[in-house]
Amino acid sequence: MKKTLLLAGVAGLFAFNANAMELRPYVGLDYNYSDAAIAHHDKVWGYHGTFNAQENNYDSATVVVGTKFNTNFGIEGFFQQSQNETRQFYGKNTSRIQSYGIDALGYIPLGCEQKFELVGGLGVGSYELKTRAANTDGEYYLERRDKDEGIGYRISAGLQYNVTDNVALRGMYRHVIVNGSDLDRINEFSAGVRYTF
Numbered sequence: 001m002k003k004t005l006l007l008a009g010v011a012g013l014f015a016f017n018a019n020a021m022e023l024r025p026y027v028g029l030d031y032n033y034s035d036a037a038i039a040h041h042d043k044v045w046g047y048h049g050t051f052n053a054q055e056n057n058y059d060s061a062t063v064v065v066g067t068k069f070n071t072n073f074g075i076e077g078f079f080q081q082s083q084n085e086t087r088q089f090y091g092k093n094t095s096r097i098q099s100y101g102i103d104a105l106g107y108i109p110l111g112c113e114q115k116f117e118l119v120g121g122l123g124v125g126s127y128e129l130k131t132r133a134a135n136t137d138g139e140y141y142l143e144r145r146d147k148d149e150g151i152g153y154r155i156s157a158g159l160q161y162n163v164t165d166n167v168a169l170r171g172m173y174r175h176v177i178v179n180g181s182d183l184d185r186i187n188e189f190s191a192g193v194r195y196t197f
Helices: 001-015
Strands: 025-036 057-068 074-084 085-088 092-110 116-137 140-162 167-179 183-196
Touching: 025 074, 025 116, 057 085, 057 092, 057 167, 057 183, 074 116, 085 140, 140 183
Parallel strands: none
Antiparallel strands: 025 057, 025 183, 057 074, 074 092, 085 092, 092 116, 116 140, 140 167, 167 183
């Protein structure tokens, strides 16, 4: 239900923006380095504890679709997925983070030519932590797959450099607080490119 509401909100915002006078749609791609704080719980499988099975650092890619209403305001929808990260804990354990959502963005142009812009954002997203934990000790082997979901509230700040009217480079810092999940919070650094149509 929460995913349906989130997608409906994204569609509604884009429909509203279609009537704006300065419609400047764009697409983008980001690389992200995420430092995640995960609440590790002791889930006992037979003789083995499986807490601390997830890695804390993730490399991921984000695809974005956005538009600017005017010089100072815009919205951006995103889909982000990390690669599988491995942590050794009584065997080989892998985990990854996946998320999607929307950010409202504010821009402050700098300088006469306005090549640089300060960028700030507030957003919300659906976050999912997937874990495959395999415990092995001699003759015992147990495997478990977990999927943990929550809603993340995002605040971000960064700098954008407009190379041309169509191409921009952006670097951002983002802090995410996740409710309803073992994935408590994320500190994230991203670098990417935007292409405006």
